[in-house]
Structure formats: C-alpha cells, structure tokens
Amino acid sequence: MTNIQYLAPATLDEAVRAFAAAEGAARILAGGTDLLVQMQSGFAKPGMIVDVKKIPELMAIEETAGGGFIVGAAVSGATLERHPTFGKIWPGALEALNLIGSTQVQGRASFGGNLCNGSPAADSVPGLVAAGATVTIQGPNGRRELAVEDVPAGPGKTNLAPGEIAVSFTFPAHPAHSGDAYLRMIPRTEMDIAVVGCGVFLTMDGETCTAARVALGAVAPTVRRVPDAEAALIGSHLDDAALETAAAACRAACNPIDDKRGTIAYRTSVAGVLLKRTVAIAAERAAQA
Amino acid sequence: MNEISNKWIGERTIRPDGIDKVTGRAAFAADTSMPGMIWGKVLRSPHAHAVIKSIDTSKAEALPGVKAVVTAADIVDFPVDTPVPLGIQDMRWMCRNVLAREKALWHGHAIAGVAATSEAIAEEACALIEVEYEVLPHAIEIDDALAKDAPILHDFITFDGKPSNIAGTLEHTKGDVEAGFAEADLVIERDFTTRPVHQGYIEPHACLVSTAADGKMTIWSSSQGQFMVRAMTALLTGIPQSNIRAIPAEIGGGFGGKTIIYLEPMAAILSKKSGRPVKMVMTREEVMRASGPTSGSKSTVKIGVRKDGKITAAEGIYWLQAGGLPGSPIRGAVGCALAPYDIPNGRTLGYDVVSNRSKVAAYRAPGAPIGAFGVECVLDEIADKLGMDPLDLRLKNAAKEGTKAVHGPTFPLMGYVESLEAAKAHAHYNAPLGPNQGRGVASGFWFNAGGESSAQVNITEDGNVVVTTGHPDIGGSRAGIANICAELLGIDYRRISVLIGDTATIGFSNLTGGSRVLFASSIVVTESTKKIIATLCELAAKIWDIDPEAVIWEDGEARPAGANAGQFPPLTLEELAARANESGGPIGAGTQLNTTGAEGGFGTHICDVEIDPELGIARVIRYTVLQDVGRAVHPSYVEGQMQGGAAQAIGWALNEEYLYDKNGKVDNPGFLDYRMPVASDLPMLDTHIIEIPNPKHPQGVRGVGEVPLVPGPAAVRNAIHNALGIYFDDLPISPPRILAALEGQKAAAE
Numbered sequence A: 001m002t003n004i005q006y007l008a009p010a011t012l013d014e015a016v017r018a019f020a021a022a023e024g025a026a027r028i029l030a031g032g033t034d035l036l037v038q039m040q041s042g043f044a045k046p047g048m049i050v051d052v053k054k055i056p057e058l059m060a061i062e063e064t065a066g067g068g069f070i071v072g073a074a075v076s077g078a079t080l081e082r083h084p085t086f087g088k089i090w091p092g093a094l095e096a097l098n099l100i101g102s103t104q105v106q107g108r109a110s111f112g113g114n115l116c117n118g119s120p121a122a123d124s125v126p127g128l129v130a131a132g133a134t135v136t137i138q139g140p141n142g143r144r145e146l147a148v149e150d151v152p153a154g155p156g157k158t159n160l161a162p163g164e165i166a167v168s169f170t171f172p173a174h175p176a177h178s179g180d181a182y183l184r185m186i187p188r189t190e191m192d193i194a195v196v197g198c199g200v201f202l203t204m205d206g207e208t209c210t211a212a213r214v215a216l217g218a219v220a221p222t223v224r225r226v227p228d229a230e231a232a233l234i235g236s237h238l239d240d241a242a243l244e245t246a247a248a249a250c251r252a253a254c255n256p257i258d259d260k261r262g263t264i265a266y267r268t269s270v271a272g273v274l275l276k277r278t279v280a281i282a283a284e285r286a287a288q289a
Numbered sequence B: 001m002n003e004i005s006n007k008w009i010g011e012r013t014i015r016p017d018g019i020d021k022v023t024g025r026a027a028f029a030a031d032t033s034m035p036g037m038i039w040g041k042v043l044r045s046p047h048a049h050a051v052i053k054s055i056d057t058s059k060a061e062a063l064p065g066v067k068a069v070v071t072a073a074d075i076v077d078f079p080v081d082t083p084v085p086l087g088i089q090d091m092r093w094m095c096r097n098v099l100a101r102e103k104a105l106w107h108g109h110a111i112a113g114v115a116a117t118s119e120a121i122a123e124e125a126c127a128l129i130e131v132e133y134e135v136l137p138h139a140i141e142i143d144d145a146l147a148k149d150a151p152i153l154h155d156f157i158t159f160d161g162k163p164s165n166i167a168g169t170l171e172h173t174k175g176d177v178e179a180g181f182a183e184a185d186l187v188i189e190r191d192f193t194t195r196p197v198h199q200g201y202i203e204p205h206a207c208l209v210s211t212a213a214d215g216k217m218t219i220w221s222s223s224q225g226q227f228m229v230r231a232m233t234a235l236l237t238g239i240p241q242s243n244i245r246a247i248p249a250e251i252g253g254g255f256g257g258k259t260i261i262y263l264e265p266m267a268a269i270l271s272k273k274s275g276r277p278v279k280m281v282m283t284r285e286e287v288m289r290a291s292g293p294t295s296g297s298k299s300t301v302k303i304g305v306r307k308d309g310k311i312t313a314a315e316g317i318y319w320l321q322a323g324g325l326p327g328s329p330i331r332g333a334v335g336c337a338l339a340p341y342d343i344p345n346g347r348t349l350g351y352d353v354v355s356n357r358s359k360v361a362a363y364r365a366p367g368a369p370i371g372a373f374g375v376e377c378v379l380d381e382i383a384d385k386l387g388m389d390p391l392d393l394r395l396k397n398a399a400k401e402g403t404k405a406v407h408g409p410t411f412p413l414m415g416y417v418e419s420l421e422a423a424k425a426h427a428h429y430n431a432p433l434g435p436n437q438g439r440g441v442a443s444g445f446w447f448n449a450g451g452e453s454s455a456q457v458n459i460t461e462d463g464n465v466v467v468t469t470g471h472p473d474i475g476g477s478r479a480g481i482a483n484i485c486a487e488l489l490g491i492d493y494r495r496i497s498v499l500i501g502d503t504a505t506i507g508f509s510n511l512t513g514g515s516r517v518l519f520a521s522s523i524v525v526t527e528s529t530k531k532i533i534a535t536l537c538e539l540a541a542k543i544w545d546i547d548p549e550a551v552i553w554e555d556g557e558a559r560p561a562g563a564n565a566g567q568f569p570p571l572t573l574e575e576l577a578a579r580a581n582e583s584g585g586p587i588g589a590g591t592q593l594n595t596t597g598a599e600g601g602f603g604t605h606i607c608d609v610e611i612d613p614e615l616g617i618a619r620v621i622r623y624t625v626l627q628d629v630g631r632a633v634h635p636s637y638v639e640g641q642m643q644g645g646a647a648q649a650i651g652w653a654l655n656e657e658y659l660y661d662k663n664g665k666v667d668n669p670g671f672l673d674y675r676m677p678v679a680s681d682l683p684m685l686d687t688h689i690i691e692i693p694n695p696k697h698p699q700g701v702r703g704v705g706e707v708p709l710v711p712g713p714a715a716v717r718n719a720i721h722n723a724l725g726i727y728f729d730d731l732p733i734s735p736p737r738i739l740a741a742l743e744g745q746k747a748a749a750e
Ligand SMILES: Cc1cc2nc3c(=O)[nH]c(=O)nc-3n(C[C@H](O)[C@H](O)[C@H](O)COP(=O)(O)OP(=O)(O)OC[C@H]3O[C@@H](n4cnc5c(N)ncnc54)[C@H](O)[C@@H]3O)c2cc1C
Pocket: A027, A028, A029, A030, A031, A032, A033, A034, A035, A036, A037, A052, A073, A074, A099, A100, A101, A102, A105, A108, A109, A110, A111, A112, A113, A114, A115, A116, A117, A121, A122, A123, A124, A164, A165, A166, A167, A191, A192, A193, A194
C-alpha cells in the first residue's frame, strides 16, 4: 500500500525545501479541487503532499497603488469575492475565477491551482492574461517573475522548474476608463468545462480604444494571447469592422482539437463570437470606470 | 377538474421520508456497516470484446488482507440455450451481466471480485489477478454491429439462418399498411437516431451482505425491488430464497436502472467464502461503464395522411441497442410508438441488436421515448406541410375509448383527447414567441402495470396505524398510501406510518417499475383497510350488543347506522383499539394479490426554446406537461414525476450521450462530460394535471411516472424546428450540431 506524507508548512522557505527535496514525488496542494480529483481517479499518486494554505503570503490579498493588487496564489474564489474592492476594479478576473465549479468548489479553488494544473481550458487563466497579471514564483534558486501567459507549457504542463511554487499574482495599476471581462461557452449553464474561453481588457479614451489585451482559452494547447486581435481593437472605435477583424484574428489563433467537449469547427467559430461579446462587456465597464 | 371531494386524497401532505432526507438521516445502501466488515472490489475488462482464456487469482489470494475472491466459476451457470425468465429479465443474461463467463463483452465488464480488509487492498488485489484475453474486434454502434463483416458477439445467436448480432424482433401489425399508404395524399418518411442515455441516479449501486454461520444471509442494498434482489441472488448463488433476507435501503434514485442487480451475488459469494460481512460500492465511473443505460436507437418512421390530416397508414422500424447481452426494450418502442393514434393501417417492428456496450437496463418507460420520437417528429412535419395546427392534427387522429391500438388492445376510458384540448387552451400554447424562439408539441403513451403486491395494515394498541408494503418508494408511494389510508379510516394522515418491509417481514411484492406501485399497493392497502373497518364495526357491535350491519364507520369512529340501530355514543379508533380483546384480539389485516386493471396513460407536452444562433445553444425557456394521471392522490408527487420526466427528456434532446474512444472505452464516464441538465439549465417546468379516474381502481389511479418522459425529446426537437426551420433527426441536438446546421442553411441560401 502507498503511504502519503502530508506537510503543511507555515513558511514559504520550508515549503520550497520540502517540495524540492521530494524530487518530483511531491505535489503542491492549494484548494485540492484538481489534485484530489486526480488522486481519486488514480491519475496522480503523489508520495508527499505540501499544503500551502498555511503560508501567509499565499493567502494574502493586498491592494497596491492605482488599483493594482497582489493576490496570494492559494486564495480561494470565495475569499476574493468577499474582498471589498478587488471585484469592483477587476470584475473580469474575478468572474473568470468564480465561474469555476459550484459554490462548494469556489470555496477552495484558487488562481494558483487553476494555472499550475495546466489545463488549456482553465477559466481564470485567460482572465489573468487579459488583466496583464504576472506571477511571482519561488524555488530552490530564489524568486522570479513571469507573465501569466508564459507559465502554461501544454496540457498538464507548466514552465515552473522542479521545486518551484507559485506565490502570488500581481495585477498592474488599473488605468482610468479601463475594464476587463471574461466569457466562456459551455453547453450547460454551469458545472462544465469551457469549450472556448475569452478574456478581454480595454482602456478607452472617449470613443477610442487605446489599449487592449485579448486571451483565448480552450482553443489551443495553452492559453493564447491574440496580438492581432489587440491590434485591430487599439485605435478603433470598437466599430463593427474592427470587431470583425479582431474576431477573425481570434479564429485564426485557434488551434483546437476535436474532443468530447467540442469540434474544431465549432470552437473556431465560437472564439470569434465570444470575442465580440466580451469586448462589449469590457467596453461598458471601461465607460463606467 | 377533480370533482371528487375528499379530505386526504389529493392533499399535499408532508412526505414521510422528507425530514430524514433533508437532515441526512436517511439510510442509503452505502450507509450500512457492520463489525468485522470487509470490502469488495471488482476487476473489470480492459477490452471491449475479448475471449477470457484463463483467470489466475492465486497472487491476489496470497496478498495479505485478502479474504475471498469470486469469478464466474462461483456463479450458477445458466446455459445459453435454455431461457430462464425472471420478470422481464432472463437469467442467462443476468448471470453473464454480473460476471463475464466466456467472453468480456464490453470495456468495464466485471471479470472477478475480491474482498479484503480495506478497499485499497481489495483494489491492489484486483490488479494482481492475471487474466489471459484473446482480444477480438468490437462493434459499438448499431451500424457497426449490423455491418456485413461485423464481429459477432454470440455464436449462438442467428438471424435469417446466419450468425448475427440481431438477437430478437417484435412486430405489431394492424390492417394493410401498403394499401393505407396508397390512399394517402401526403407521405413523410424520415430516419432518426437517439443515443444511449443513463438514468443518472445520484446514488451509485451499493450493498452489504452478511452470511451467518448457519448459512442464513442478509442483504442490505439499494434497489427497486428487494424481492428481485432475493430472487436473482438466490438463482445466481444457489442459496434458497428462505435463507436470504433482503432489506431495502432508502433509494437514491433508480429510474429503472435498479430493477436488476450487479453487486449482490458477488458480495454474497465473497461473504459466504470469507464468513465476513462484505460491502461493495460502485464508483461513479463504474456506474457509467458497467451499469445499464437505456438503448441508443436508429429508426425509420413513415406516416401517410389524407389532405384533411387523417392518418391512413403508419409504419415504424426500430433498431435498439441491447448492449453486450440480449434484451433491449423493443416492446416499449414498438408498443408505444403509435399508441396515441387511431390508425387504420399500422405496423411497427423492432430489432434487438447486441454490441459491445454495457447491457442496457430499464429507464423510465423503457423504449417508449424511442418509439415516440420518430412518430412525433414526422407528425410535426405533416402538420407543417398541411398548414395544420400540430395539436389539431393530433386531435383529428387521437385514440379514444374503443380505439383498437396497433399494438393490440382496445382502449378503455382514457384522457388523451383531454390532454390535447387542455394543451390547446393553455396560456402557454397561446403566448406570443419572441425572436429566435420556437414552440413544439408532442404526445406519448405508456402501458402502466399492475402485478403482485402485499400489504399489512395494523392498528397499534393506542389506536394509530402502521402500514407495511413491499415496494421501495421512489416516487412518493409512502405519502400516497398515507393519504389513502387516512381517507378510508377517516383519521388524520399523521396517525399513519407507512413502512417498507423486507423480504422476511412482508409478502411477495413485485418490483417498483412500470408506474405500478401506487396502483398496485393502494389496491392491497384498500383491501386490508376495509377488512380492518369491518373488524372495528364488529367490535363496536359486540360492545353495543347490536348487529354488525347496524354499525357504520365514519370520521374515524364507529357509529350506530341510524335511529333504529340504537342510541350509543360513537366509539373512536383509540377506544376500540384499547378494547380489542373484547372481541377477536389484535386488529390488523394483510392482503396479497396479483393486481389487474392498470390502464395506460397519455400526456402531451408543450416546449418553447430560444436559440443563440451564434453559439448554437438551444435553451428551453418554457415547458408545460399535461397528463391524464387518473387520480392525483398526492399532487406534489404527481407534479414531481411530471417535471422529473420532462427534465430527463430535455437531457436526451439536448446534451446527453455516451462518447466512446476507438478502443471501445467510454470517454465520458462522469457527470462532468456526461451532460445531464443541471437545475439552472431548466425553467420551472409547469404541470397540468388531468384526472380521468381509472374505473378499475378503487381510487382511480392510473400510474404517472413514465409517461412524462415519452413526448419530451420530440417536443424539444419540434420546438427547435419551429425556431430555425431545420429538422434535426439525430439526438442530442448539441451546440456544434445546431451551429453546423445553421451554417449549412446560410450557405444554401447564398
Ligand atoms: C466540480 C468541479 C468543477 C470544476 N469546474 C471548473 C471550471 O468550471 N473551470 C475550471 O477552470 N476549472 C474547474 N475545475 C477545476 C479546478 O477547480 C480548478 O482548476 C481550480 O482553480 C484548481 O484550484 P485548486 O486551488 O483547487 O488547485 P489544486 O487542486 O490544489 O492544485 C491544482 C494543481 O496545481 C498545483 N498547484 C496548486 N497550487 C500551486 C502553487 N501555488 N504552486 C505550484 N503548483 C500549485 C497542484 O500541485 C496541482 O497539480 C473544477 C473542478 C471540480 C471538482
């Protein structure tokens, strides 16, 4: 019979040391809504579990200047939902996190777990990418910072080095007249995995879009930022022609698979539709911000 | 509508099982544990189709903690050439369903079971069992199984003199179909497919089996029939029924899927071998891989009408997947398909097709939704082509009292026409539709059933009532029986406890299925209660020293029948119970009957959908179920059945299907990707109860639970057609399908 060692260190150093020493036999546990499911199905068989929920830095939410935030990697969606200002400033990132699962799952699920699980369909990741978030990582060789879009490396894979732990997500200052939004397509209304996910961040100057970030989930082996769509939106009035160009860029960025959740043709077509709908929500938020 | 005024029948009394269920006290099968208990686990086939050449369990048996191992060699064999029917099942197939014998017939087919001191050890031991397989090519879909070079699952099955995967047929005919089509002004013919759909009960199969030193065995399990559990376990283990006591747990859903057993015979043998109580609980994945959904199907339906909409002929040919062993519900498909209509010339034919999928089990009106789907879709098209209202088309052809159905019987008094008229007059049917919205209707029929039931009604010494019946309650039968018994006795329903007995404490009762339980059990409860009332009147007569005929029972007390009978103060149930020994002693009565007189049920559904044309999503935005239920003894439960059936139907129509990989393995064995509707997917499902009491039943009960699935898939499909002008003939009508069809429509227009 396999025994599993469980550790719940109170400091990041301790966690990194134990995690690195286990040499791949250990898994980090945040909310466990992916890890425990994988263990139950026999897919993951860790010899050691390092629970990071006792480490203050991974559980903190700090508001920085100008609407920026540092959100601990293991903070649950439900906790973030209750934060007095985060959801007002970054509603798109928050709704992306809290589309995950049900109320019960949201009580546990974290940005860190969603990103490090490496699913191409992870809901919060396009939201984080659109927000321009970076992730702080600590490992045996110290700290580093990566753009969120540089973390996923393929289904179930990340660019974290052995022994590295995601510590927190840094949301940049939030410029005036900016807004973010996230939409996903699922066949049901909840409790489903994204067939396509789309995160958008916009900054407006009157009628004109001055900055844009667009990210797509579930249409390629990793989340995709879509520079051509961003370019089509920037400088435009978000008019039909610009939206159609951006939607076409989203369709072109798709490299999906045919699987039980959707066909290639369907995913590609839906990516363009979601782009337009998500831009509309982000623009409305920008107008009000 | 309900002109029969009653005090308790028709009341929304508080359900007897409700508090236990909402507080978590209700004991389901997996909640039972015993000292010394060990755990059983199942080794399942990793191949969709393979000959089992040998099974070596020695390494598993040698693992510390392992107490017993079971394989097909321990199960009573039922040779394939000798049918042994048990209800609608055949023990030849049950025996091979419980444990694979000659062949593994689907990925996940049970090969062996192990009992050990922990679940983990049992699982580890399963992995140590060495099975030598000769892997064979497999067939999953009907077309694969019927192809010329298809792998043949069973060499003992022949069709047309040749080895075949067609295991049986059933045909109904009436009149001359060819002549009927020749008379028609319009003939529509279409091909349809429906997918295998799982019942989706929340509680996985589970049991605990304990064998005493004297060989007496007790089974706690979740099923739709404790007597079925006892009979099948006895047959498969060779233990006499008198040595098996099957105790029904509270059931966490069945919908037909628990009318057969999977684990109990294995646990029985493991318990017998080890001398320990053995508990087995399936995982959801095992439920999805190895338990029976309903059949997937393909069909061709052809209907001919005159210009005025009168049907001249109708024909439906159906192929139903049985899974790896024979026995798909072709009877429901070919029997129910045309039943709502008065058809002069009709023919239905069903083929039972085996393929390498888990063996199907009953699912709410087994086969009937498959039969109705094609027929109700073709009628939709006919109404469209004739420019006729689809309800008017159905009214024009509706079966009525005296109509001879294509499947044989002549219908008695029934309420199909009433369901159509109620639909036509309903606010829903007459509400305006918005953009991208569409409305569809469809009708359906289910046989309903009677059969064996037993009941014991006892008056307690303090003058209250305990009723014991023999059917697991999955649709509210305890609440319904409390209402009926309260009505008959003229006392508050809260003074009546309704319990479900086990196989040792109540007489034989057939399983909960076919919408039979309230119909049958209320007959035996009524008989028993009437006997008790007679006893109570006799007791009062004795106390008053008058003739028993001079005593009447009214409002819960014995009263002198009239002025001539004498002037006595009434005797209440409490008073009589306290004085029981002044006459015959303890007051109670049992009744055991093979009940008859069940009559079929009909319903009509109205469905509105709204389409998101860019994403291809169809959402049901309004839904109304109209049904003749005979008598709504407990309206909340009746509505619950009507809503539950419709909710499942919407799942069939829009999302649910098994997906197989190229190795014949189910690729979505869980609720995440096997997409049953969640609550937020559905609007409030409205119900409209019609009561045309069944004249052959003391309370007018007909049976409710199965009809409301039957029309649903077609109602949704017809609504989508109404919204988009596109006929979808293959279920489920999922977003990629809708979007692809819309793009095709656009391309065709350009
Ligand atoms: C019922 C249900 C519904 C779901 N629905 C959705 C959905 O709609 N959308 C969606 O995207 N997901 C969904 N999920 C998946 C899951 O809930 C999310 O991915 C969630 O964000 C995971 O977070 P967690 O904190 O629970 O991660 P965990 O399970 O704790 O961890 C996930 C993985 O990341 C690793 N990890 C966690 N934290 C760190 C860290 N700080 N540093 C390094 N590695 C780390 C773990 O070792 C593990 O491999 C669902 C899951 C369930 C059970």
